[in-house]
Amino acid sequence: MGGDFMDGIIKQGIEEIKREFDTEVAEGKNILVTGGAGFLGSWICDVLVESKANVICLDNFSSGLKENISHLLGRKNFKFVQHDITQPIFFNEEIDIVMHLASRASPFEFEKYPIQILKANTLGIWVALGIAKKHEAKFLYTSTSEIYGDAKEIPTTEEYRGNVNPIGPRSCYDEAKRCGESYVIAYRMQHGLDTRIARIFNTYGPRMRAEGIYGRVVPRFVEQALSNKPITIFGDGTQTRSFCYVTDQVEGLLKLAFSERAEGEVVNIGNDREITILELAKLIKELTKSSSEIEFHPLPKDDPMRRKPDISKAKKLLGWKPEVELEEGLRMMIEWFKEKER
Ligand SMILES: NC(=O)c1ccc[n+]([C@@H]2O[C@H](COP(=O)([O-])OP(=O)(O)OC[C@H]3O[C@@H](n4cnc5c(N)ncnc54)[C@H](O)[C@@H]3O)[C@@H](O)[C@H]2O)c1
Numbered sequence: 001m002g003g004d005f006m007d008g009i010i011k012q013g014i015e016e017i018k019r020e021f022d023t024e025v026a027e028g029k030n031i032l033v034t035g036g037a038g039f040l041g042s043w044i045c046d047v048l049v050e051s052k053a054n055v056i057c058l059d060n061f062s063s064g065l066k067e068n069i070s071h072l073l074g075r076k077n078f079k080f081v082q083h084d085i086t087q088p089i090f091f092n093e094e095i096d097i098v099m100h101l102a103s104r105a106s107p108f109e110f111e112k113y114p115i116q117i118l119k120a121n122t123l124g125i126w127v128a129l130g131i132a133k134k135h136e137a138k139f140l141y142t143s144t145s146e147i148y149g150d151a152k153e154i155p156t157t158e159e160y161r162g163n164v165n166p167i168g169p170r171s172c173y174d175e176a177k178r179c180g181e182s183y184v185i186a187y188r189m190q191h192g193l194d195t196r197i198a199r200i201f202n203t204y205g206p207r208m209r210a211e212g213i214y215g216r217v218v219p220r221f222v223e224q225a226l227s228n229k230p231i232t233i234f235g236d237g238t239q240t241r242s243f244c245y246v247t248d249q250v251e252g253l254l255k256l257a258f259s260e261r262a263e264g265e266v267v268n269i270g271n272d273r274e275i276t277i278l279e280l281a282k283l284i285k286e287l288t289k290s291s292s293e294i295e296f297h298p299l300p301k302d303d304p305m306r307r308k309p310d311i312s313k314a315k316k317l318l319g320w321k322p323e324v325e326l327e328e329g330l331r332m333m334i335e336w337f338k339e340k341e342r
Helices: 008-020 039-050 107-112 114-120 123-135 171-191 217-226 246-258 277-287 312-318 326-341
Strands: 030-034 054-059 078-082 097-100 138-144 195-200 231-234 240-242 266-269 274-276 294-297
Touching: 008 039, 008 246, 008 326, 030 039, 030 123, 039 054, 039 246, 097 123, 097 246, 107 114, 114 123, 114 171, 123 138, 123 171, 138 171, 138 246, 171 195, 195 246, 217 231, 217 277, 217 326, 231 277, 240 277, 246 266, 246 312, 266 312, 274 277, 277 294, 277 326
Parallel strands: 030 054, 030 097, 054 078, 097 138, 138 195, 195 266, 231 294
Antiparallel strands: 240 274
16 A cells, blocks of 8 residues: 555645635634544544644544544644444533534445445434533534435525435435434524534545445446456446545535535535436546446435536625546546545
């Protein structure tokens, strides 16, 4: 495995986020990041540590990796707590912001760990909100585009109420996230908590795991293409997604967490360029100069046919917009994968 995980592409990405995000607002703040050893959580921890915030990263390593945060362990403004957020936990130090990311998030995990996913977004958010209440901290919840289900309004605005199957194979995730949002609203109504909900649309980039059950579409295609193995498409590939590069996503999440104007808001964060899964497979094949065949497998039940966010609210409220083109983001991800395997 090449170098440590704080390699060139990640370092460069963190610098880019720091240029766009006003790091002064984070300096000296005490921030709890649940799920901080995961893909998005570890990028957030990196930016916050570099911004001189005091970071408590909480994770149970169910889908996160020690390698994602090992380079931060010696930093005096970084503390790691191994804990399952569905179990109560108390902190003596002050906490100014709670960012609740802890939850497995891959469709393959929906099948294997539905109960843990439900718990992370129900019991887990209840514990996390309790911490925010006790410390009078701001609260950011990472919800998902999945709460819209198989959306009939494209592009999808925050007003859309969703088309979700409560008893389908994805319900452990989409209904749990809907319940999580409901918890956030309840704590806001009953206790006046300062809350923010991010509805994240498909995000990709370095530190996503490709292998096995974690195989989300972009890292899975990249790994298959790099090893010249068949690229596996579920369905005929005409279903669409809109892919956001990790630096754009993390910048959006941090702006939402810190902006004074964003209190109480629910905001879509993602890239609004829509692409079919077949086009994505062909693009990755071309960028990796792969000889992989494209293989078609049955479409899983309730797989949404189209996904494209309306991001006007994020642009207006946060002064944010995605900057990284898909081709550029994929090139960085491919380079990172190659380096990791070296
Ligand atoms: N990446 C995306 O495209 C995307 C899209 C929509 C929503 N999200 C949301 O963003 C958040 C982070 O996603 P990610 O892509 O970084 O996934 P990830 O699986 O890489 O990270 C999740 C982290 O949460 C930890 N975790 C899970 N359950 C836990 C528990 N009970 N207690 C403590 N830690 C626990 C895992 O170990 C892991 O480190 C999730 O809430 C996910 O639903 C992500």
